[in-house]
Amino acid sequence: MKGLNKILVSKAELQHRVKELGAEISLDYHGQELVLIGILKGGAVFMADLMREITLPIGIDYMSVSSYGNSSTSSGAIVIKKDIDTDIRGKHILIVEDMIDTGLTLQHLQKHLLTRDALSVKICTILNKPSRRLVDIKIDYEGIEIPDEFVVGYGLDYAEQYRHLPDVWIVDTLELGIH
């Protein structure tokens, strides 16, 4: 496809890492009440794979959020475009995300969910771009660390395209005319 010339993370690598994360989460939350919250739209692909690697009874829900992003407005500003309908009071929450980049969105979302009296709110991401971080955020379960490249596939899009690709591709921004 135009602008996509290089696979950064293959389907096989993703599958392998997702299995490991599922096993780790299953051990850590044994005997506890866990709800996975997938972040739409990007997190939906990872969420579908991850939940099938967890061997505990779990609840699932989805949320869509956007953040007023910049480092000077870390006031908790977050817009919920689609909310969960699960009552999370007294439950352990694991946010399931495609990518942590600046960290702003998830920092705000984590704070927000804690105000709803969840017992704990932890973060699981399949991809992590630490070089772009603007805020200090603890990632409890990290899939694969990637360099500062714009990537698509496995849920991630460019202009709402390419989310369905099974591998993660580097976007050649020059070839696509993105600045």
Ligand code: XMP
């Ligand atoms: P933060 O708040 O951590 O937001 O900056 C992370 C969100 O930014 C998007 N993002 C990307 N989307 N390719 C994409 O398609 C990328 O390389 C990329 N880096 C960040 C993504 O939606 C993620 O949830």
Ligand code: MG
């Ligand atoms: Mg996203």
